[in-house]
């Protein structure tokens with residue numbers, strides 16, 4: 001018996017495929033509608049028409065969650081291939097025209113919010129035709145976005161392990177030990193890490209890059225911190241330290257220059273010398289806008305970030321240093337945790 005064929009080119013629009021791809025990628029009709037700036041009923045109508053054209057359901061709903069059917073999975077793969085091809089074509093065209101117009105999607109970890117907007121501001125001033133989208137979120141979420149290939153470039157304080165990425169350092173990121181002014185350690189020199197560890201510690205949330213770096217240092221010195229509280233924001237930590245609730249470790253970028261309400265301590269192992277990295281998956285075809293932003297960052301990043309910490313110098317050959325194995329996070333499962341000892 002002859003099977004009915006599906007003539008999608010005749011009945012399906014690119015817009016419907018775009019809506020479908022967004023739902024499949026984000027796992028939700030609501031999030032797809034938000035991302036595409038349309039209403040949820042519009043999304044539902046597009047999917048109904050698309051399913052009718054395909055002749056099979058594309059999603060199934062179990063409870064509140066939406067799952068792809070076999071037909072949906074197959075269509076999703078085709079969509080990704082199609083959109084990748086289209087994106088490459090757009091890049092070719094942009095290349096031919098030079099960077100007069102374009103789009104840059106950047107996702108950065110929480111702490112990078114202290115300088116990323118300034119970098120983008122300078123870039124947008126120079127390249128006025130480029131539309132920029134900046135996503136600031138938790139390190140774990142940025143990692144998910146990287147794995148789902150949702151953005152052009154990513155900024156991490158530590159290149160992710162277990163994912164094949166190019167990581168280009170562009171700015172220093174020293175982590176400093178902090179206490180309230182007038183703290184017994186505030187005017188001391190060369191405080192042993194063990195002594196610092198005796199004070200109640202205010203930790204960043206699990207999944208934070210800052211937290212990972214502190215865990216690594218403590219593990220190296222065999223020191224266990226007394227975590228008093230976990231806070232998901234650098235600002236909240238800084239204010240809590242200033243209020244005398246404990247000591248902590250934060251990126252120097254989070255401190256405003258002059259008039260700071262917290263004291264930077266001289267503790268063994270500090271500052272933890274780290275860098276900010278521009279990251280993208282190996283083999284990703286960067287758009288002209290992304291390449292231009294990368295060049296801009298490497299040339300101007302240190303100056304524009306205006307943090308008092310310096311950009312990484314270029315080699316005499318003009319090349320940029322790349323991330324080393326030491327900069328990478330330890331493999332999952334081998335991470336020491338900041339062990340809460342005596343919670344108060």
Ligand code: PGA
Pocket residue numbers: 109110111112138139156157158173204207208209210211251274
């Ligand atoms: P975080 O990352 O904001 O997630 O702590 C910053 C970093 O890795 O330095």
